[in-house]
Amino acid sequence: MARGIRADNYVAFNRSIIDLVKRISDYKHNMRELQATGKMRSLVWPLFFQHTAREADRFATRLDMYSRGSIEFDRTEVVDFWSKTMGEHSAFISHLLDPDEKLLISQANKLETSFRNENFRHVRGDHVMKAANEILDFKTVGEKGIYDGKIKPIISPTRLARAARGCQVHPRAQTNASRVESRDIMRTPA
Numbered sequence: 001m002a003r004g005i006r007a008d009n010y011v012a013f014n015r016s017i018i019d020l021v022k023r024i025s026d027y028k029h030n031m032r033e034l035q036a037t038g039k040m041r042s043l044v045w046p047l048f049f050q051h052t053a054r055e056a057d058r059f060a061t062r063l064d065m066y067s068r069g070s071i072e073f074d075r076t077e078v079v080d081f082w083s084k085t086m087g088e089h090s091a092f093i094s095h096l097l098d099p100d101e102k103l104l105i106s107q108a109n110k111l112e113t114s115f116r117n118e119n120f121r122h123v124r125g126d127h128v129m130k131a132a133n134e135i136l137d138f139k140t141v142g143e144k145g146i147y148d149g150k151i152k153p154i155i156s157p158t159r160l161a162r163a164a165r166g167c168q169v170h171p172r173a174q175t176n177a178s179r180v181e182s183r184d185i186m187r188t189p190a
């Protein structure tokens, strides 16, 4: 299918993907509502449904932008999206650790608080980058600790590795957004 994408059909292709992604997002929102109101009893937190729906929505938005020929990042949007994502990942990790893992739980909670702090999102890049690197280190060390049997969680190391890949995207997206921002500043007439 991918080989069939051409300049004259990629918009329609993207449209079909966006429609599928929207269905996933609607499903997640629906599940969130059922879980939050006690109509469904599962082991999935309402926040996790909300989290994955937001990820799906952003993917659809970015794809729609590509279809319109726009690939630039907006720093405020990038920092907001990734900070929420990283903050929630930290919260999920905290709740998936053995209750005896006090130190790691408190580290995860601290990271969550940093990322979910609205003021933090408006600071300049260095602070955001520092926090992104901190959570990347935390997840990388966590993944190894779980594999080595030194950390007791109910999260699979594979899942943690996937979350760590998200952390690698955060600084990269942040850097790209900063580049766009500096370019825009340079374009702005004095």
Ligand SMILES: [Fe+2]
Residues within 6 Å of the ligand: 051, 055, 085, 089, 166
């Ligand atoms: Fe996520």
